[in-house]
Amino acid sequence: MYRPPEFLKAVQKELADWRMWSDRLVVLLFAGLAGLTVVVFTWLSEHALATFFVAYQKWFWWPLLWTPLLTMAIVFVTRRFAAGTAGSGIPQVMAALSVETPPLCRSLYVSLKLSLMKVALTASGLLAGLSLGREGPSVQIAAGVMHSARRWLSPNSPIKDSGLILAGGAAGIAAAFNTPLGGVMFAIEELSRRPEDRRSGLLMAAIILAGLMAVSAYGNKSHFGEIRVDQISFALLLPGMVVAVLSGIFGGMFARLLIYSLHNTSSHWVHAFRRSSPIWFAGGCGLLIAIIGLSTQGATFGSGYAHTRAMLENTDDVSSLYVLLKLVVTWLTTWAGVPAGIFAPALAIGAALGNDLAMLMQYPNAPTLIALGMAGFLAAVTQAPLTAFIIVMEMVTGHELVLSLMASALIASGISRLISQPLYAALTHSQLGRLPGKAPGQV
Structure with a gap:
């Protein structure tokens, strides 16, 4: 005969493992940090593009010199110091989640260093007036921040690297567009190939928390207006x-x-x-x-x-x-x-x-x-x-x-x-x- 669990025993069992709760707290803290990083990236990108247009309005010929020179500089720095930042950032996150990628090689695609370089180089691209978006880069940036949380988890934590990367990538979309629901769907449709990651309530909470960071900073508004x-x-x-x-x-x-x-x-x-x-x-x-x-x-x-x-x-x-x-x-x-x-x-x-x-x-x-x-x-x-x-x-x-x-x-x-x-x-x-x-x- 089925007996529902007693409330007090269920609560006691849930609170007994302090390591599990500390891991959850780490994940949520880094999710907030990932969202905040995307907010800073958004602010930097918007000011970079605004600076370009200020110079363009003063000297209409300026882009003929500035755009090719800065583009060359960006590609030089990218190839010399941060090859993993080239392109959108979404393929890098998908490569990091691939079964072909050994865990020790994931830093080729997502890391805190690559995230910081991605912020600087993508903003520089907008400073050059290039036709690019910051949403794809936000995926790699947030994934790199979340992946760095792994070192703060307990040694036997059930939270996997792939789950952190997945949550970070989806959090990047959620924070970039101010759309937490869009971030969750992006994780399910584009990034995740593991059913256990899709069902993780903790990782879904991390995605939503990162999106809420953007909503708190910019309000619940679309970049294009309503x-x-x-x-x-x-x-x-x-x-x-x-x-x-x-x-x-x-x-x-x-x-x-x-x-x-x-x-x-x-x-x-x-x-x-x-x-x-x-x-x-x-x-x-x-x-x-x-x-x-x-x-x-x-x-x-x-x-x-x-x-x-x-x-x-x-x-x-x-x-x-x-x-x-x-x-x-x-x-x-x-x-x-x-x-x-x-x-x-x-x-x-x-x-x-x-x-x-x-x-x-x-x-x-x-x-x-x-x-x-x-x-x-x-x-x-x-x-x-x-x-x-x-x-x-x-x-x-x-x-x-x-x-x-x-x-x-x-x-x-x-x-x-x-x-x-x-x-x-x-x-x-x-x-x-x-x-x-x-x-x-x-x-």
Whole structure:
């Protein structure tokens, strides 16, 4: 006959092991520290980009010198002192969680040193005006902070390195977007391959705590402001479907272009030049980014937050070529080899795509198609539709658009899978090539 446990005995048993409680406290303290680190990183990145625009407004020609020179310096420091920081940061975290990576080699991908270098180098990229986001780097930064908690746990702690890295990576997304729910979904959909990690209440609490650090610092607000939509009707069906399909096509092509560029080992002179002279190649990419930025009156510089917000407020007058040009400068930024994320630029490209289609199809409520474009394009590039849907969903006031956002993300991601292999899985394979005894991959 079943007997429920007595309350006092259950409490006594739970409190008996002080080491377990000290381990829990360590994990939660480092989760708060990870969230705080991302908050500081956010502040530093925003001020770096603002400083770039102050100089650009004073001397319009300044980016032609500053952007390529600083890009070269960033790539030099990255390759010389912190090779593990190159690129987004998400493939590094996925490589650290891979079963192919021995525990002693995880520091190749996540560590406190790499986190600090990632903060400085990514902020420097925004200081150069490069088209990059800080959300992917936030994943690696927070994972490195959380991974360093391992040395403070008890020797026989049941909390594993993989669990700490998983919680840190997801906490980075939660803190970067002010979306704890998005961080949890990112952990489940993109990072975790171990069911026991997905079910860990302690690690979920750590993710949420890190996200709350960002909410406490910046308030419960989206970087793009709130997206207000009108009542949904059947009039949205055709425009919404067009946005989802085009987002999937362009997003899949963009992901395939990134994989091709970063993995290519052909003897073509461009790829050969990138391998033999990576610093000068980065300078050339920086110069092209500066030229495109000047041709758009600065619209393509930086992450794209400001122009996305302006589109939502109907105060943006960027050319219809913005989608193509922003895609090109984001590709060049990534190809240059600097530490750089693509989440924010992908959201900006998707928003511009939705805005262009709203004008072309004369749809009266442009913010609705902008939101669908953001969810669709991000889902197509990352092939993580649930994460993309939740991140954009938390920017929308009201629940009218929830199902439409989910449909846009799923359709775009499905189309993208027909065009390109998963972006982060391919880049993770390159990162695993950095393990001792393996052939290095192109990154």
